[in-house]
Amino acid sequence: MPLRQRQEVQEVPRGKPLNPASGSLPNGRPRFFSLEGVDGSGKSTQLALLATALRAQGREVVTVREPGGTPVSDAIRKLLLDPANPIAPAAELLLFSAARAQLVEQVIAPALAEGKIVLADRFGWSTLAYQGYGRGLDERRIRELFAIACGDVWPKHSFLLDLPVAAIAGRLQAGDRSADRMESAGAGFFERVQAGYRAIAMQHPERFTVIDAALPQDSVHSAILTSLGPLLAGG
Numbered sequence: 684m685p686l687r688q689r690q691e692v693q694e695v696p697r698g699k700p701l702n703p704a705s706g707s708l709p710n711g712r713p714r715f716f717s718l719e720g721v722d723g724s725g726k727s728t729q730l731a732l733l734a735t736a737l738r739a740q741g742r743e744v745v746t747v748r749e750p751g752g753t754p755v756s757d758a759i760r761k762l763l764l765d766p767a768n769p770i771a772p773a774a775e776l777l778l779f780s781a782a783r784a785q786l787v788e789q790v791i792a793p794a795l796a797e798g799k800i801v802l803a804d805r806f807g808w809s810t811l812a813y814q815g816y817g818r819g820l821d822e823r824r825i826r827e828l829f830a831i832a833c834g835d836v837w838p839k840h841s842f843l844l845d846l847p848v849a850a851i852a853g854r855l856q857a858g859d860r861s862a863d864r865m866e867s868a869g870a871g872f873f874e875r876v877q878a879g880y881r882a883i884a885m886q887h888p889e890r891f892t893v894i895d896a897a898l899p900q901d902s903v904h905s906a907i908l909t910s911l912g913p914l915l916a917g918g
């Protein structure tokens with residue numbers, strides 16, 4: 684993209700306070716849960732531990748990772764995470780939403796219809812945190828895309844793995860991999876995303892359990908299992 688156009692698309696108001704309490708959300712499917720949090724907060728680690736623990740209890744569990752999980756969604760994931768691709772914030776939002784729509788249609792909705800538990804490594808809350816708080820896109824528009832992409836398929840409950848931004852770099856370096864396009868966005872971006880997640884969780888206390896992700900993996904795992912128990916018993 685020519686430089687002039689690129690600058691134009693980046694001139695989106697940043698850091699605008701959002702009000703995630705506004706607008707409607709689906710009630711949430713009783714067996715659908717997501718793990719949310721900044722890069723390196725331990726979502727994938729905890730998702731694997733949680734899936735193993737639930738399967739050991741004899742439950743049927745389907746795990747998904749956003750963006751991705753279907754051939755189309757995986758192709759979009761490659762586009763989104765490739766550091767060589769400059770992507771306008773609005774295009775980023777639409778691509779994440781398109782990947783999610785395909786995942787809901789092909790994987791999540793059918794699994795829930797079969798009575799399986801679905802555990803998602805990120806879902807729509809990440810879009811509100813990253814593209815809303817992080818990129819400064821309008822929350823109302825983002826919610827309209829949730830309705831288009833997800834219909835009534837939304838997590839009953841989400842676990843926010845709350846990790847200070849200062850700890851992100853160490854975690855990602857420990858993982859010994861190069862930064863993807865989202866991870867290269869810079870500390871200021873992650874500060875906004877982190878603050879956004881905390882604001883979202885505070886405004887939807889019935890939808891979130893906030894967990895200190897700086898604790899050892901076993902402690903984080905126990906905290907998630909403990910809060911999930913009653914939620915599953917009720918559903």
Ligand SMILES: Nc1ncnc2c1ncn2[C@@H]1O[C@H](COP(=O)(O)OP(=O)(O)OP(=O)(O)O)[C@@H](O)[C@H]1O
Pocket residue numbers: 720721722723724725726727728729854855857858896897898899900901903
């Ligand atoms: N509680 C923990 N304490 C210390 N290190 C951890 C903890 N949980 C995960 N890690 C390590 O931090 C790194 C990032 O963890 P993980 O990949 O699970 O995070 P993530 O949230 O899935 O990241 P991403 O958003 O980039 O996919 C890994 O090297 C992992 O082993």
Ligand SMILES: [Mg+2]
Pocket residue numbers: 726727728804
């Ligand atoms: Mg991960």
